[in-house]
Amino acid sequence: MNIRFESAGVSYGSRTALQPLTLELNEQRIAIIGLNGSGKTTFARLINGLTKPTSGRVIVNGRDTSDDKAARGDVGFIFQSPQNQIILPVVRDDIAFGLKSRGLSKAKIEAKVAEVLDRFNAGHLAERRAHELSGGELQMAALCSVLATGPDILILDEPTNQLDLRNRGLVKGLIESLHESAIVITHDLELIADYPRVLVFHEGQLAADAPAAEAIARYRELAA
Numbered sequence: 001m002n003i004r005f006e007s008a009g010v011s012y013g014s015r016t017a018l019q020p021l022t023l024e025l026n027e028q029r030i031a032i033i034g035l036n037g038s039g040k041t042t043f044a045r046l047i048n049g050l051t052k053p054t055s056g057r058v059i060v061n062g063r064d065t066s067d068d069k070a071a072r073g074d075v076g077f078i079f080q081s082p083q084n085q086i087i088l089p090v091v092r093d094d095i096a097f098g099l100k101s102r103g104l105s106k107a108k109i110e111a112k113v114a115e116v117l118d119r120f121n122a123g124h125l126a127e128r129r130a131h132e133l134s135g136g137e138l139q140m141a142a143l144c145s146v147l148a149t150g151p152d153i154l155i156l157d158e159p160t161n162q163l164d165l166r167n168r169g170l171v172k173g174l175i176e177s178l179h180e181s182a183i184v185i186t187h188d189l190e191l192i193a194d195y196p197r198v199l200v201f202h203e204g205q206l207a208a209d210a211p212a213a214e215a216i217a218r219y220r221e222l223a224a
């Protein structure tokens with residue numbers, strides 16, 4: 001993946017959510033940490049074009065996210081509450097839903113649904129109703145739905161929020177196993193303890209951009 005922020009910033013009226021920022025992201029695993037309201041989600045939403053920069057540009061795999069909708073297809077986003085992104089009641093149908101909107105044939109959709117369920121050993125969830133799933137199972141179902149559409153980059157917004165220790169371990173392992181690039185926004189410092197690149201946001205600015213140990217130390221200072 002290649003993501004470039006070119007003086008990209010976001011303001012809402014007089015409130016600055018993200019100060020203009022210039023940087024390039026190429027690593028397979030990147031984490032984003034910072035206090036509540038520091039600009040993490042705004043930064044992530046710029047990458048898939050959900051939020052448009054009010055200054056500068058964001059270029060993903062060579063395409064400007066503001067005016068090239070195709071750039072969005074490269075980026076899958078798993079939101080803070082996966083229950084809100086699962087649209088259809090049954091997991092299998094929800095995975096198929098994202099593929100239908102891409103105009104694939106029925107046979108191709110079925111093959112892709114089977115492939116992603118197989119990839120994550122999640123076949124047992126296929127016929128389950130999403131509202132009956134545990135938090136960990138929901139994360140898994142959301143991951144299957146998003147990855148079935150073939151994004152190159154996956155953004156996960158607080159993927160271990162509200163999960164117990166076992167499911168945290170499960171989600172950590174899942175992220176490690178991805179061949180896609182992953183950008184993880186989190187307050188779970190254990191989850192990202194060995195990440196080579198961690199961005200720390202503070203009051204809408206990038207306060208550190210360093211390997212995990214150094215970045216987490218800076219975050220602790222800011223939080224004190």
Ligand SMILES: Nc1ncnc2c1ncn2[C@@H]1O[C@H](COP(=O)(O)OP(=O)(O)OP(=O)(O)O)[C@@H](O)[C@H]1O
Nearest residue numbers: 012015016017034035036037038039040041042043
């Ligand atoms: N649509 C919006 N309109 C006005 N202000 C906004 C909007 N979205 C975000 N903000 C403000 O921008 C700032 C950064 O918000 P953002 O959601 O990026 O923070 P965050 O670091 O992800 O926070 P958290 O950890 O609480 O999820 C906050 O002050 C927030 O209130």
